[in-house]
Amino acid sequence: MSIRVLVADDDALVRAGLTMILGGAKEIEVVGEAENGREACAIVEAAKTTADPIDVVLMDIRMPVLDGIAATAEITARDCAPQVIVLTTFDADDYVVRALASGASGFLLKDTAPADIVAAICRVHEGEPTLSPTVTAQLISKVANGLPNGRENDARRLADDLSDREREVAVAIGAGMSNAEIAAALFMSVATVKAHISRIFTKLDASNRVQVAICMHDAGLL
CATH class of the missing domain: 3.40.50.2300 (Response regulator)
Known part of the structure; x- marks a missing residue:
């Protein structure tokens, strides 16, 4: 439909x-x-x-x-x-x-x-x-600049809890890629991407993709 x-x-x-x-x-x-x-x-x-x-x-x-x-x-x-x-x-x-x-x-x-x-x-x-990727970048900058010092260490600690594959997906999210684009780039199904994202949200204590992007930015992965 x-x-x-x-x-x-x-x-x-x-x-x-x-x-x-x-x-x-x-x-x-x-x-x-x-x-x-x-x-x-x-x-x-x-x-x-x-x-x-x-x-x-x-x-x-x-x-x-x-x-x-x-x-x-x-x-x-x-x-x-x-x-x-x-x-x-x-x-x-x-x-x-x-x-x-x-x-x-x-x-x-x-x-x-x-x-x-x-x-x-x-x-x-x-x-x-x-x-839009430019909007995502603006939000990362706006939110990250307003966070207290020490956030880099916290972000690295959270990122270290991710598996290698989950980290790849999280970085792709930070780059503004859709689930389908991530699936194509990392040679996995969209269903598998969604499963990874669900675990990423849990491990990073994130409720949306922008928060994941901010964490990857602060961890030095973007």
């Missing part, structure tokens, strides 16, 4: 461009457009009562009536909420942190290649959060 996508952006040309890009992907169906956050929330809510609810929302940040951050928080707080990818021209640290804190599953810049936007939609639909 197709992944049902809602495009929310106050610029009609951007909406049309995204709809055209996504329309060429056989696994995706654009089922609606919204020109502000309030309209996006209403469309998501209305679709829940049908047989075809929204699966993924591509959400701009700066929109009238209700901005993308507030709309994301409202949408993700509801039961059976769709995944939300914030797609914006702004890559400022505070936007990234606010978007993720509001419940977004991804943060992509609008200059992201069309094929990568399609891939990101597929990944978040499968439950795999995604960030």
Whole structure:
């Protein structure tokens, strides 16, 4: 079945461009457009009562009536909420942190290649959060710079608890690779990659991929 996508952006040309890009992907169906956050929330809510609810929302940040951050928080707080990818021209640290804190599953810049936007939609639909590599690097820098001295030793100690294979997977996560990309690079199945990631999260006491990336950075492995 197709992944049902809602495009929310106050610029009609951007909406049309995204709809055209996504329309060429056989696994995706654009089922609606919204020109502000309030309209996006209403469309998501209305679709829940049908047989075809929204699966993924591509959400701009700066929109009238209700901005993308507030709309994301409202949408993700509801039961059976769709995944939300914030797609914006702004890559400022505070936007990234606010978007993720509001419940977004991804943060992509609008200059992201069309094929990568399609891939990101597929990944978040499968439950795999995604960030632009530049955004991941910014988050690592922002969070790492705010951590107390001595974090390098703690990170090395945690990294030492990983097996060689787990360390390879963790470094690949830090490089911004998807599960499928890791599987291809390390010659293993996606299911095996997921199993490794589950153990990595446990051993590093991490709850998301960015935290794994930060640990690998602080351990000197990135």
